[in-house]
Each structure stands twice: as structure tokens, then as C-alpha cells.
Amino acid sequence: MTQQDTTAAVWEQHKKVIPGGVVSLNRVIDPMRVFVKAVGAYLWDSDGKQYIDYHAAFSPYLLGHSDPDVDGAVVQAIKEGKSLIGAGTTPWEGELANLLVECIPTLDQVQITNTGSEATFFAVRVARAITERDEVIIMQGGYNGWHNDVAFNLMDPHERIADYQPGEELPLYPITAGMPASAAQHVHVVQFNDLDAVENLIKTENIACIILEPILQNIGVVKPNPGYLQGLRRLCDQYDSLLIFDEVKTGFRHALGGYQSICGVQPDLSVFGKAVANGYPLGVVGGKREYMEYFNHPQPEKKVLIAGTYSAHPVPTAAAIATLKKLKAQETEIYNHLEHLGQMMEAGLKELLSTKDFPAIVARQGSAFVVYFMEEAPTNWLQIAQSHDMDLDKRYRTRLIERGIFHFPLPTKQGSISFAHTEADIEHTIEITEQVLEKL
Numbered sequence: 001m002t003q004q005d006t007t008a009a010v011w012e013q014h015k016k017v018i019p020g021g022v023v024s025l026n027r028v029i030d031p032m033r034v035f036v037k038a039v040g041a042y043l044w045d046s047d048g049k050q051y052i053d054y055h056a057a058f059s060p061y062l063l064g065h066s067d068p069d070v071d072g073a074v075v076q077a078i079k080e081g082k083s084l085i086g087a088g089t090t091p092w093e094g095e096l097a098n099l100l101v102e103c104i105p106t107l108d109q110v111q112i113t114n115t116g117s118e119a120t121f122f123a124v125r126v127a128r129a130i131t132e133r134d135e136v137i138i139m140q141g142g143y144n145g146w147h148n149d150v151a152f153n154l155m156d157p158h159e160r161i162a163d164y165q166p167g168e169e170l171p172l173y174p175i176t177a178g179m180p181a182s183a184a185q186h187v188h189v190v191q192f193n194d195l196d197a198v199e200n201l202i203k204t205e206n207i208a209c210i211i212l213e214p215i216l217q218n219i220g221v222v223k224p225n226p227g228y229l230q231g232l233r234r235l236c237d238q239y240d241s242l243l244i245f246d247e248v249k250t251g252f253r254h255a256l257g258g259y260q261s262i263c264g265v266q267p268d269l270s271v272f273g274k275a276v277a278n279g280y281p282l283g284v285v286g287g288k289r290e291y292m293e294y295f296n297h298p299q300p301e302k303k304v305l306i307a308g309t310y311s312a313h314p315v316p317t318a319a320a321i322a323t324l325k326k327l328k329a330q331e332t333e334i335y336n337h338l339e340h341l342g343q344m345m346e347a348g349l350k351e352l353l354s355t356k357d358f359p360a361i362v363a364r365q366g367s368a369f370v371v372y373f374m375e376e377a378p379t380n381w382l383q384i385a386q387s388h389d390m391d392l393d394k395r396y397r398t399r400l401i402e403r404g405i406f407h408f409p410l411p412t413k414q415g416s417i418s419f420a421h422t423e424a425d426i427e428h429t430i431e432i433t434e435q436v437l438e439k440l
């Protein structure tokens with residue numbers, strides 16, 4: 001049996017008991033791998049093959065896998081009998097809430113969830129309660145979780161959206177079966193960076209909120225144009241709608257204060273997840289006191305239900321406390337290291353790609369990066385769908401994986417560098433990339 005046969009056999013066996021043979025089916029990769037270990041910047045598959053990891057499990061691993069301080073805090077919490085109690089409050093949820101409020105200036109109060117999807121769900125729900133409106137604006141190419149309020153229009157093929165004109169909203173395409181048709185009645189999709197489209201909607205529809213990733217990082221690294229986020233802030237103020245930043249991917253990866261501390265735009269509500277607990281399951285919804293108090297509104301008909309058996313479970317909570325304490329204590333060192341390695345990666349890739357006869361550009365924010373096989377950095381998904389060479393991207397990623405550099409093998413997926421990566425890892429990655437590009 002070859003190693004590939006062994007992997008195929010494991011997958012076949014899993015298919016008998018798990019639909020598709022994989023838990024969370026967005027993890028299916030081609031060719032399939034069975035992974036057994038991840039430490040620091042590296043992954044190992046069941047054949048013992050080692051990879052430098054830039055997937056970072058869709059990006060939570062900001063400090064690296066199995067960070068000793070985070071895992072140490074988790075082990076300590078278990079040893080100390082910090083079990084889930086589920087009644088009253090606990091010192092550890094208070095400690096985490098205090099840390100979050102200290103780190104992110106726009107958070108007066110927070111609630112803790114298990115996942116990013118739950119946190120975006122509660123953010124939209126509370127926005128509707130506050131504004132007493134139903135309509136929600138989301139972005140084409142943005143991902144805010146799997147629930148019915150946001151699960152539309154991610155990586156749609158070009159022909160679906162080609163008729164779009166700037167200033168217009170887009171037709172809705174659910175990203176999942178099983179949504180009621182009524183879900184689409186209150187959702188509006190616009191292209192990122194199209195302020196006119198938002199303005200046209202916000203002045204005619206009763207918009208409860210705009211929810212968006214301030215940088216679209218589920219389709220690579222698509223940055224806001226200068227003034228775009230400020231424009232959204234102005235429109236929300238003018239029409240009494242709420243601005244929600246989904247910082248599940250951007251939060252803590254780019255700065256301790258979130259991307260909002262870099263762009264200088266203050267959302268009304270924010271959502272965090274992923275890096276906040278360095279790989280342990282935890283989400284956060286937070287914002288201004290006057291809004292967050294709706295979760296505890298004195299009038300029962302205005303009070304927003306937030307409940308979760310496992311919310312602020314002591315294990316992920318210990319992980320989040322340890323992550324935030326480490327980020328605070330070593331803030332300069334960590335973010336300088338991430339930026340330095342990000343710059344090395346960008347420079348190395350740009351040099352290699354400049355000699356090629358196909359168009360390619362590198363887009364990067366700090367430790368998040370991607371190669372687009374097109375002439376210019378895209379400002380929305382339409383441009384990517386129109387111009388990015390998806391086949392070339394797929395082959396590029398597949399060849400890198402074969403040579404021990406792990407990027408998720410789906411076109412445009414963002415790469416993540418962690419604090420555990422070293423200059424030697426980046427240099428090795430560039431060497432391997434050179435070999436891959438020669439053969440592409």
C-alpha cells in the first residue's frame with residue numbers, strides 16, 4: 001500500500017460514519033491528508049511528513065500551534081477544578097471581560113460565545129432590537145458565519161454577478177441549502193468598497209445594521225479604499241443604523257486593539273473570535289454600553305436573549321486570558337515580529353513573481369497575505385471572480401503542499417504567519433516557492 005492509499009483508506013472508513021468523511025466540510029482538501037499533530041509553525045500528517053503551516057486552521061493561530069503559555073493555562077485551569085458550572089458568574093469570565101474591555105477601546109461591555117458565528121448572530125439580533133428594524137447589509141465576498149442572516153454571496157462565479165453596476169445591490173445567493181426563502185427578505189448584498197450602493201440602500205430601506213469584515217479576509221486580503229470605512233460610519237450615523245465590524249479574522253491578528261485601532265473608525269458593535277483564544281473555541285460580541293445593555297434590558301419585550309450552555313467555558317476562557325495577557329505583555333515584540341516576517345514574505349514573493357510571464361500581485365496586511373494571479377490588487381470580489389486565475393492558484397497551492405508548505409488548497413484563501421514562525425521558515429518557503437513557480 002502506498003502512503004496515499006493509506007490516507008484514502010482512512011478517509012473511506014470515516015465516510016461511513018461522517019458525511020463526506022470530514023468534520024466541518026469546508027475542511028475537505030484535494031488530495032486528502034490525515035493530520036495528526038501541530039506544534040509552533042508546523043503540521044505533521046499521518047505519514048510523518050512535516051509542513052510549514054500558513055493555513056493556521058483558517059487563521060486563529062496567531063501565537064502558533066500549542067503555544068506553551070496558552071496550553072499551560074489550559075492545563076492549569078483543569079488541574080484547579082475549573083469545571084463548567086453554568087450558574088452564577090465566575091472570576092475567570094470577569095477577568096476575560098476586563099481584559100477585552102482594556103484592549104479594545106470601543107468595547108464598554110462584552111458577552112462571550114463559543115464561536116464567531118454565534119457572536120455575529122447575536123450582534124445582528126441585538127442590532128435589530130436596538131433599531132427596531134429588520135434589514136441587514138452584508139458584503140459580497142465577506143463571510144460572517146453560517147446563520148440565516150448572513151450566509152449569502154461568498155465566492156460566487158463571475159457570471160452570476162457580472163451584471164452588477166456600481167451603486168446597485170446584488171442578487172442574493174445563499175451559500176447553503178436549507179435556508180427559508182424568508183431569510184433573504186431582509187438581507188441586502190453590496191460589493192465591498194461601493195459606498196454608493198450602501199447609501200442607496202440605507203436611505204430607502206430600514207437598515208438595522210451593516211455587518212462587514214473591515215478587510216475581506218475570506219477571499220484573500222481585500223482592503224478598504226481610503227475613506228470607505230469612514231463613509232460607512234457617516235452613513236450609519238446619518239440614518240441611525242448600526243455599524244458592526246466582524247473582526248473574527250482581523251481582530252488581534254493586526255493589532256491588540258483590532259483593525260479598528262488601525263483604521264481609526266469606531267464601530268457600534270464588534271465581533272471577535274479565532275485569534276482571541278489562539279485556537280480554542282471562543283467568540284466575543286461587544287460594544288457600547290447603551291447597546292450591550294439590550295441583553296439585559298429592563299423591559300422584557302426589549303430584552304435580547306443570549307444564552308449558551310458552554311459560553312465562557314473555563315477551558316477556552318483560560319486560553320483567551322492567557323492569549324490576551326501574552327499579547328499585552330509582549331505587544332511590541334509580537335506585532336513587530338509578525339510585521340517583519342510579513343514584509344519578508346511579501347518581498348520574497350514579489351521578487352520571484354516579477355520574473356514570471358503571468359500577472360501576479362501580493363496583497364498583505366501584517367501577517368496575513370495572499371498571491372492573486374491578476375494585474376492589480378482587487379478591491380472587491382467581482383474583480384477577483386473576473387480576473388484571478390483560479391486554476392493557476394489551485395495548482396500553485398497544491399504544488400506547495402506537495403513540497404511541505406501548507407496553504408489551504410482553495411483559490412484566494414488567505415495565508416497566516418504566526419509568532420512561532422521564524423526568518424528561516426520564511427526563507428525556506430521562498431526557496432520552495434521558487435521551485436514551484438519554475439514548474440507552473
Ligand SMILES: Cc1ncc(COP(=O)(O)O)c(C=O)c1O
Nearest residue numbers: 115116117143144145213248249
Ligand atoms: C470573518 C468571520 N466571521 C465569522 C466567522 C465564523 O466563525 P466560526 O467559524 O467560529 O463560527 C468566520 C469564520 O471563518 C470569519 O472568518
